[in-house]
Amino acid sequence: MxxxxxxxxxxxxxxxxxxxxxxxxxxxxxxxxxxxxxxxxxxxxxxxxxxxxxxxxxxxxxxxxxxxxxxxxxxxxxxxxxxxxxxxxxxxxxxxxxxxxxxxxHHPHQLLEGIEGFNLELSDQPESLEQILVDCRDTLKYGVRTGHPRFFNQLSSGLDIIGLAGEWLTSTANTNMFTYEIAPVFVLMEQLTLKKMREMIGWPNGEGDGLFSPGGAISNMYSVMIARYKYFPEVKTKGMSAAPRLVLFTSEHSHYSIKKAGAALGFGTDNVILLSTDERGRVIPADLEAKILDAKQKGYVPLFVNATAGSTVYGAFDPINEIADICEKYNLWLHVDGAWGGGLLMSRKHRHKLNGIERANSVTWNPHKMMGVPLQCSAILVREKGILAGCNSMCAGYLFQPDKQYDVTYDTGDKAIQCGRHVDIFKFWLMWKAKVSRVDRRVHTCWLKKTEKHLQANKNLHGFPQHTNVCFWYIPPSLRGMPDGDERREKLHRVAPKIKAMMMESGTTMVGYQPQGNKVNFFRMVVSNPSVTQSDIDFLIDEIERLAHDL
Amino acid sequence: MxxxxxxxxxxxxxxxxxxxxxxxxxxxxxxxxxxxxxxxxxxxxxxxxxxxxxxxxxxxxxxxxxxxxxxxxxxxxxxxxxxxxxxxxxxxxxxxxxxxxxxxxHHPHQLLEGIEGFNLELSDQPESLEQILVDCRDTLKYGVRTGHPRFFNQLSSGLDIIGLAGEWLTSTANTNMFTYEIAPVFVLMEQLTLKKMREMIGWPNGEGDGLFSPGGAISNMYSVMIARYKYFPEVKTKGMSAAPRLVLFTSEHSHYSIKKAGAALGFGTDNVILLSTDERGRVIPADLEAKILDAKQKGYVPLFVNATAGSTVYGAFDPINEIADICEKYNLWLHVDGAWGGGLLMSRKHRHKLNGIERANSVTWNPHKMMGVPLQCSAILVREKGILAGCNSMCAGYLFQPDKQYDVTYDTGDKAIQCGRHVDIFKFWLMWKAKVSRVDRRVHTCWLKKTEKHLQANKNLHGFPQHTNVCFWYIPPSLRGMPDGDERREKLHRVAPKIKAMMMESGTTMVGYQPQGNKVNFFRMVVSNPSVTQSDIDFLIDEIERLAHDL
Structure with missing residues (x-):
């Protein structure tokens, strides 16, 4: 050699x-x-x-x-x-x-056919770097500017420059969170940041456990898994047949990921009991207690309650303290899904909306939503130390060698249901370093007040604002004189999709719509982008009026 | 206003x-x-x-x-x-x-104490942009260069420039895969790329379904979920109690994510039956059949078989055709975990190792491993169209409105267990565009031959190379004359960790080690980085000899 x-x-x-x-x-x-x-x-x-x-x-x-x-x-x-x-x-x-x-x-078929030479098809011949650069430009050209101040379509929006820099660095480092060995700095950043988040939740000394996961749905899935492990650890080895019929409770307004978790983890969606809400979309605690008693009477075993802090559509905050009382009374796991509203824990003014969160056993909190961290950045936080590892560890010898030269408790991979895990922490850590106080101010910003004023001022808007979610109908001229009834409801149901279609074609702004319960299609405007000003909100309303004037 | x-x-x-x-x-x-x-x-x-x-x-x-x-x-x-x-x-x-x-x-406590002013702690005061830039430099300085040609530690390595550019663009676009509405280009790229991958698997016309997921473990979890849904769809609503006792089969050498999926999804790890392997780590088909019959005799219901194409430690390829015969005979779901070896489907020379993969019901294939795509990039591919949606859809009204103006079959989010889903496709699509033929050549590169030569040439190395995984012991001088036996085994077991510790301190190269079965700690060198040359492999062997000469 x-x-x-x-x-x-x-x-x-x-x-x-x-x-x-x-x-x-x-x-x-x-x-x-x-x-x-x-x-x-x-x-x-x-x-x-x-x-x-x-x-x-x-x-x-x-x-x-x-x-x-x-x-x-x-x-x-x-x-x-x-x-x-x-x-x-x-x-x-x-x-x-x-x-x-x-x-x-553009419609899917238009992009697939190729527009102005933008060819999405994969060929068998390598392209020149010049063409690769053109592909990059075209990809951005035909995409959606989610950071634009007039993009109100999703809970995640904005384009944070520090976060962006953090993500560029993350991709350049191109490593994996499973061991300290290959991600020493990122593993420690994750540990320190999770501790800060637990302190903000209010758990004593920030003790506990946690992980960043690939999104709120997976974080919520973790909460159900560890609740099951806490009460029925033998399910890990024996399967669900080792447990009685377990039921989970969550608001009818909660995120669909709780039901998805119920389906995936072997509970079954029938055993995810939906709780009734008040007119603002908040769980009615008495309904929870009644449904717990009902389940027990049927011989089922209540296991887990999810309280939502910032519901997806209305932005509603369930009354955590009252729910925690019931969970304590019946010895149930309390999870708080703060994927959307968790960011308010950073705000002295608004954190009262999450009062009682310190009594939760686990919390989901997505910095990629309200806090504007680039996608993906979601944390599952757990009060009891060691339970994540207990639930998930398989002790794979090729990754988690006990005879390494460093303290292997820093190898976090075996706590996860993933093996490889993307580095989601750095951008968030960097943003925190760069502007912790701004994060604080950000959630103080009074979008809610601004939009409330709108609704009061404009007689053609009817809505119910809460948090930074503002839900409203636009009543087009043709429906303004019509008496309430099925015909008007059916017509109103078709208004939002029509406006949205025209809005997409015109490309000037974006806002989402949906029906909910007995409410026909309505708009949900959400603000989580600090670039948004009063005049952007004005613009959205003007655009809706412009597009819909002859509906 | x-x-x-x-x-x-x-x-x-x-x-x-x-x-x-x-x-x-x-x-x-x-x-x-x-x-x-x-x-x-x-x-x-x-x-x-x-x-x-x-x-x-x-x-x-x-x-x-x-x-x-x-x-x-x-x-x-x-x-x-x-x-x-x-x-x-x-x-x-x-x-x-x-x-x-x-x-x-550096040890965790050293980094936590702060080295040369690099302070990981999150303070309450925002830092200047100058300090933020210093933080970025320090983060890279104390990290691990996973793209370095002498990093042999993980299945994912290398730093692909096109992939890197793709990931920078992805973070700048900062959008989400769940709807065509906000990710039109990326959704179509995913669809076209998955089709190409299915064609390479050999499914007729590339028909079928699939998704990019946050890693091979989640992709494998999907395969178990959809197998269960295929045979026992009522589990989605009723839970595992609606099914008989189901068992899964996988190699004792397979990735631990199959067991993790068994635990998470409510099967229980006891119902994940491990299959015996031959001396090269390949499943023995007769053992599979015997264990299926044994399970049936006990009244259990065999559901799912995982065949590994490129095992994590040995790089072994299970005989897919023989396993497929058995799956057909007993009507079982066949999954191929090609997280590591799937890349060989791009190689005319090596794809025969996956012969029979076209008979699989589902396949995991991680372009972020052998194909060098930046982390994360993993696909779950499914032969039957519609089954992913059937298994996972919850029809959330706020995202998947049926009355949108475009063809909503392009809204893929409801097929996933996630809600938000990171854009993992663009870097891969761009790499494919830039060098499909190089990807092909890459997996032709004869790392295996190079390392085999090494093992033959060096009398102090004893190993068993396969694929690009080369597993070997280094026999230090003090053990060379010692007869085989417990004492020698115990001493040899401690050699690799000692060398690895010195190697980490010296920082010149990195390679992993682990025990497996009755084999004491051995090194596993893996090559998936096209930067690696013969002399880098020489260097690794030299370094081991240099570090271990007085062991």
């Missing part, structure tokens, strides 16, 4: 080395020349600051194979990445520019 | 507007001056190419609040992002530079 070059550049011994005369330390310019690209240095003071030497590279003759790890690949790699960054920073600028549209809508 | 500025910059009406004299179209320089930063244009020809105008910005007095959407925030935002990119591109360069270390190891 030839091993004469410890730590050296080993490309010399590669069989595909056709430029054997190259020296290891040849300059970038030389490399560029040898690789056959034309470099036009555009900055004269490149000595002082070589970092952003801008060369004009012809990418039409370059391919992925010319990038690192290719020999002489450094220069084209850097130029290619700078071109990509140019595309991205232009996109960022436009996202904040109200003179751009939120989207340029 | 004042609505006189349609589409205009609405910052004028903001209560925090203290610079009311600003014009909307003031130049960037003016904005910069007003924001109080010093700009030193470093490029003279900035008119021709304004994109990379490099200014020297003092970030010590700038904070996150000065970035977009702040008024005058565009210039500092662009400069801040370019600084971040500078940090990242330097990291990329070093990753490919063999003269840098793979890691700079």
């Amino acid at each position: 030839s091993r004469d070059k410890m730590f050296g550049d080993n490309s010399f011994s590669s069989p595909c080395n056709t430029l054997g005369f190259l020296q290891k330390n040849n300059s970038l310019e030389e490399k560029g020349r040898l690789a056959g690209q034309k470099n036009l240095l555009s900055c004269d003071n490149s000595d002082r600051d070589a970092r952003f030497r801008r060369t004009e590279t012809d990418f039409s003759n370059l391919f992925a194979r010319d990038l690192l790890p290719a020999k002489n690949g450094e220069e084209p790699t850097m130029q290619f990445l700078l071109e990509v960054v140019d595309i991205l920073t232009n996109y960022v600028k436009k996202t904040f520019d109200r003179s751009t549209k939120v989207l340029d809508f | 004042s609505r006189d500025k349609m589409f205009g910059d609405n910052s004028f009406s903001s209560p925090c507007n203290t610079l009311g004299f600003l014009q909307k179209n003031n130049s960037l320089e003016e904005k910069g001056r007003l924001a109080g930063q010093k700009n030193l244009l470093s490029c003279d020809n900035s008119d021709r190419d304004a994109r990379f105008r490099r200014t020297e910005t003092d970030f010590s007095n700038l904070f996150a609040r000065d970035l977009l959407p702040a008024k005058n925030g565009e210039e500092p935002t662009m400069q801040f992002l370019l600084e971040v990119v500078d940090i990242l591109t330097n990291y990329v360069k070093k990753t490919f530079d063999r003269s840098t270390k793979v890691l700079d190891f």
Whole structure:
């Protein structure tokens, strides 16, 4: 074996080395020349600051194979990445520019057919880097600007610059959360951040456990799994047949992921009992108690109650303390789904809406919603230490060797239902470092007041605002004189989809709609983007009126 | 309501507007001056190419609040992002530079105490952007270079430049896969790519279904869920009590996620039957049949068989055709876990190792492993169309409105157990576009041959290479003369952890170790990074010898 070059550049011994005369330390310019690209240095003071030497590279003759790890690949790699960054920073600028549209809508068949040369099909021939850059531009062009201040369509919106930088770094580090060994810094950041979050929940000394998971639905699924493990640990080995018929309780307004968890984990959706709510969408505690008693009478075993802190549609907050009283009385696991509303724990002014959360056994909290962290960033937090590992660990020897040289309690992977786990913590940690006080202020912002004023001022809007969710109907001219009844309801039901369709085509703003219970289709405007101003809300209302005036 | 500025910059009406004299179209320089930063244009020809105008910005007095959407925030935002990119591109360069270390190891308590001012703790005071940039540098400095050509520690390694660009774009687009409405391009890319993958599996016309999920463990969990739904659909509503005692079969060498799925979904790990393997780690089909018959005799109901294509430790390929014969005979769901080995489907030369995969009902395939796509990128592929939706849909009205203006079959979210779903497709689609033929060549690369040669040439290495996993013991001088027996086994068991500890401290390379079955701790070298050359493998072996010479 030839091993004469410890730590050296080993490309010399590669069989595909056709430029054997190259020296290891040849300059970038030389490399560029040898690789056959034309470099036009555009900055004269490149000595002082070589970092952003801008060369004009012809990418039409370059391919992925010319990038690192290719020999002489450094220069084209850097130029290619700078071109990509140019595309991205232009996109960022436009996202904040109200003179751009939120989207340029096309139907699926139109995009599939290919628009102006944008070909989504995968061919068998590699494309040039020039075409790859065009693909990147087109991908952004035909997408939706979720960071635009007039995008009100989802609970997650906005484009946080610090979070964005954090996510770029995360992808560059390209590692995995399962062991301290390969993610030492990220594992510790996760641990410290989860502790801070538990302190904000109010658990003594921030003790407990937790994980970042790939979204609120998975976080909620964890809560059901660990509740089952707490009361019926033998289910882990014996399956559900080792337990009696277990039932879960959650609001009729709660997120559908509780039902999904019931189906997936083997409880069955019939055993997810939906609780009635008051006119604002909050669980009625007496209904919970009645349904617990009813289940017990039937011989079922109540296991778990989910209280929602910020429901998806109405933004309702269930009364956690009253629900906790009932859970204590009947010895049930209390989970708080704060995927949406959890961010209010950062706000001195609004955190009272989650009073009682410190009595929960587990909490879901998605910083990627109200706190504006880029997708995905969701935490499952657990009061009892060790129970996540107890529930999920399988002690795989190839990852979690007990005889490592460091403290292996930092290897968190065996607590998860995942094996590989994406690094979701860094962007959040970085945002916290950069602006903890702004996060605090952010949730203080009075979107609710602004929109309430709207509803009061505009006689054609009828709605029920709460949290930053504002739900409303727009009553078009043709329905304004019509008496209430089935005909009017049916017609009103069709109004929101019609307006939404026109809105998508026009691309100027986006807001969601849905029916709920006995309410026909209504709009749900949500604000979680700090770029949004009063005039953006004005704009949305104006747009609805403009689009719907002849409905 | 004042609505006189349609589409205009609405910052004028903001209560925090203290610079009311600003014009909307003031130049960037003016904005910069007003924001109080010093700009030193470093490029003279900035008119021709304004994109990379490099200014020297003092970030010590700038904070996150000065970035977009702040008024005058565009210039500092662009400069801040370019600084971040500078940090990242330097990291990329070093990753490919063999003269840098793979890691700079510190124990958890050392990092927690803070090294050279790197403070992981979250304070209550926002940091300046200068400090944020320092945090970014430090985060990378104390991390592990998983893309380094001498990182052999995990199945996922390497740093693909096209994939990296794709991931940067994905984070900038910051959207969610659940509806066509907010991710039109990504949803179509996913659909087209999944179809290509199904074609490669060999399902007729690439028909079927699938999703990208947050990792192989979740993909495997999907396979168990849909198998259960196929045979016992009533479990979705009634729970596991509606089914008989169901059993799952998987290799003793298979990934632990099958057992995790058994525990989570309510089967119980006792009902996950482990199959015996031959000396190379491949399932013995006769053992499968014997265990099926045994289970049936006990009154249990065999449901599901997992065949592994590329096992985690040995890289073994179960004989899929023979297993498929048995599954057909007994009417069982056949899943192929190709998380690791699925990439070989791209290789004309190696795809025979997966012969029979076209007979599978479902397949897990992680492009983030052998194909070098950045983390996370895992697909669950299903032969029967509609079954994913049947199993998981809950028809949430607020997301999946049936009365949208476009073809809502493109809204894929209700097929998933997640609600929000990260965009994992774009980087893979872009890599495919850029170098489909290279992906093909990549898996042809004969790492196996290279390492086999090593083992033959070095009398102190004893191993069993297969696929690109090479498992081996290093026999240190003190054990070379010792006869086989318990004492030698115990001593040999402690060798790999000792070497690994020294290797981590020295930071020059990384390789994993583990025991398996009756085999004491051995190294598992895995290659999935195309940067790796023969000399890097030489280097690893040399390092082991260097570190272990006095063991």
